[in-house]
Amino acid sequence: MQAIVRGLEDSGVDTQSLFRELGMEVEHLNGLDYRFDQEQVTRLWLRAEELSGDPNLGLKAAMHLRPQNLHAVGYAMSCSATVRDAWQRFVRFRHLLADSATLDLVEEADCYRLTLSIETLGLPAAASAYDLSMAGAVNLARWILDDNTVAPLSVGFSHAAPGDDSMFREFFACPVRFDQPQTEMRFTKSLLERSVPTANEELASVLDDLSAKYLGKRMEGSFAQQVRDCLITLLPKGEPSKAAVAEALQLNQRTLLRRLQSENTTYQAILDQLREEMAYGYLKRQDISLEEAAYLLGFSDVSTFSRAFRRWTGKSPGQWRSLSS
Incomplete structure (x- = not known):
């Protein structure tokens, strides 16, 4: 502004x-x-x-x-x-x-x-x-x-x-x-692919965590946060549908979408953002395999997870994990 x-x-x-x-x-x-x-x-x-x-x-x-x-x-x-x-x-x-x-x-x-x-x-x-x-x-x-x-x-x-x-x-x-x-x-x-002269990925990672914290704080008490919380519980069971989330929140699907629109967001935007945020956390943990990460994020298989992760970062999950370790 x-x-x-x-x-x-x-x-x-x-x-x-x-x-x-x-x-x-x-x-x-x-x-x-x-x-x-x-x-x-x-x-x-x-x-x-x-x-x-x-x-x-x-x-x-x-x-x-x-x-x-x-x-x-x-x-x-x-x-x-x-x-x-x-x-x-x-x-x-x-x-x-x-x-x-x-x-x-x-x-x-x-x-x-x-x-x-x-x-x-x-x-x-x-x-x-x-x-x-x-x-x-x-x-x-x-x-x-x-x-x-x-x-x-x-x-x-x-x-x-x-x-x-x-x-x-x-x-x-x-x-x-x-x-x-x-x-x-x-x-x-x-x-x-040009290098940034002031590059410091260690500091950038700290700032990412701070941004994620601010983003989470912003959503506190919002309907979008309720949808996120619901998705967190549903993701390990496979990709959740709008109907499943609406049912869990005791709403009809039309009301779910209308309330999200009133907060300037969409179901797909919340799902994509949540998956991306959770993916970084899973990939930082060496005890979680790529297959397990894909499952926990509700993807049908690793290749589907990899395509989504490349869209977010330009790297495969394996490449990102190697660079972050």
Whole structure:
């Protein structure tokens, strides 16, 4: 939010007045543990776009984004061994940074692909929010590598093109397309395998634990936490279905999904995040085999577990265990 406010001010938006209009407290910007909800942030973007008429709001905010804006996650990114490891941390702890963002980093035959979707709970999607997320990822890579020439292979946005897209082309320094089926960026494998100059994976691992602690604290008392707790008991019995979780919580499936949506999350997001968090713990224990870990996480076999783990980290469970031992 601090980066967003600075970007809006660059475009001449009176943020003090805008916050008052939307019933938001400017003082909360300095509160480390305070979170603005997704509806507030979406309304902020939409109103700022209307007031400024500036199609580059998201890009301007991204230019102010630094690892320290992202608390423990940002510092862990700066300590990551490679750019890929940094972005995988960004994806893993995305719910610490934004409740409703769904990010995926996928390895393909000749590149990596970072995809983004944002749940706006019925409000119109703010183009600036997508612009900030994509440009912010690039800016963070440039920052931790100390290299302003870092650029994607291509960028695609699901929103319409602005009247003048010159700033987009200048910032990303690659082909930029609009009105695409989804918002995504593609990168060379060589870029994501670049070493981070300030790498310290031992410190990054400590910061990961701290981020996981913050994430768990955030969810205390939430319905999503109840679903997580239920999944923990069901996972060793095989992949749990929505129906099984709903039954355990004495709800119907529609109510389960609606209550999760009201907290800006989904059943699949909770299941994936829980499995990933538990996987790291199991793999750190030498007394648990890969087969046992797959079973405890509710996967049908090791190959299914391995595919999921590669999606999370870019490494197989065995490779990750060897590097972490």
